[in-house]
Amino acid sequence: MFWNDDTPSKETIIPDNVIDLLFSINCREIPVDHAHALSTALKAAAPEIFESSDIAVHTIHVASSAHGWERPDFNTDEHLLLSHRTKLTLRVPKESASEIQQRLHGVALNIDGCELVIGKSKSKPLSKQGTIYSRYIQCLEGEGEDETRFMQRMAAELEKLGITIKKALCGKTTLLHTPDGEILTRSLMLADLNTEESVKLQHHGLGGGRDMGCGIFIPHKGIDAVENIENNE
Numbered sequence: 001m002f003w004n005d006d007t008p009s010k011e012t013i014i015p016d017n018v019i020d021l022l023f024s025i026n027c028r029e030i031p032v033d034h035a036h037a038l039s040t041a042l043k044a045a046a047p048e049i050f051e052s053s054d055i056a057v058h059t060i061h062v063a064s065s066a067h068g069w070e071r072p073d074f075n076t077d078e079h080l081l082l083s084h085r086t087k088l089t090l091r092v093p094k095e096s097a098s099e100i101q102q103r104l105h106g107v108a109l110n111i112d113g114c115e116l117v118i119g120k121s122k123s124k125p126l127s128k129q130g131t132i133y134s135r136y137i138q139c140l141e142g143e144g145e146d147e148t149r150f151m152q153r154m155a156a157e158l159e160k161l162g163i164t165i166k167k168a169l170c171g172k173t174t175l176l177h178t179p180d181g182e183i184l185t186r187s188l189m190l191a192d193l194n195t196e197e198s199v200k201l202q203h204h205g206l207g208g209g210r211d212m213g214c215g216i217f218i219p220h221k222g223i224d225a226v227e228n229i230e231n232n233e
Contacts, residue, residue: 016125018203020058021097023088023104024119029079031112035059035136035212036178041109041116043211049100056091056205059135059213074174079114088118091202091216097123126202127219128195136174136185136214138207144173144184154188157206167191176212185214 031037039057043050062080092100101121109116143150147170155165171187193201198217205215 015199015203017094018054018091018126019094019097020124020126021090021092021100021121022124023090023121024084025082025086025088025116026119027082027086027111027114027116029081030060030114030116032074032078032080033177034080034111035176035214037112038109038116039211039213041111042104045107045109046100046103049096049103050211052093052096053210054093054096055100056210056216057213058089058091058216058218060086060088061135062086088116091210094123126199128198129219130193130195130198131189131191131220132193132198132202132217133187133189133220134206134215134217135187136176136209136212137188138209138214139173139184139186143186147186150186154206158201161200161204163193163197163201165190166193176214178212183209183212183214189220190217 035057038059042057049055060080060082062082090100104118105120107118109118137154139150140153143153151168151170154168154170158165167190169189169191171189174185174187176183176185188206190201202217205217207215210216
């Protein structure tokens with residue numbers, strides 16, 4: 001954990017050249033661990049779109065429990081039950097949004113035997129919130145056992161973006177399954193970012209695998225709620 005209460009303020013101009021596209025979907029269920037399958041299906045359906053490394057694919061998440069149903073353990077054998085409110089979200093360059101919307105509308109994907117039909121979409125700007133969270137950041141060798149090593153690398157990567165860690169909390173590890181083997185990830189929450197830092201980090205992400213939902217940051221209510229996030233995974 002890093003903690004620094006010194007938060008100098010400065011006036012900044014916030015770019016809006018990257019946005020989230022939220023697509024409605026028609027899908028009854030999807031594997032809990034679907035990151036690789038979703039990425040592969042999207043690339044097969046629209047390869048010309050995903051030639052760009054600027055496209056990030058959010059994994060699909062639902063509430064931890066509802067009407068007696070509870071989220072199953074994280075693996076490829078268990079499934080998430082989706083509702084009509086569940087969205088498929090892509091983080092894309094704003095200039096490419098219209099083309100991506102048109103190309104994906106109506107496309108049917110096969111996610112490990114589960115059909116997912118992509119509907120209409122709406123755009124959403126990146127959050128200006130100062131507390132943001134990534135569920136999955138790819139670990140390097142040894143970082144699964146050594147949280148300090150992971151945090152030191154995160155601090156160095158953030159420094160390259162001009163961001164100094166003020167408050168950060170590293171969370172649990174998760175294994176994402178692919179045909180080539182498992183990918184070890186850690187969750188990470190950052191707090192007390194100014195607006196420029198928050199938007200910049202959401203734009204760039206951290207580490208590789210953003211086509212599989214890794215390194216993508218989303219807003220969160222606050223660092224005090226980390227335990228709730230971990231319990232809801």
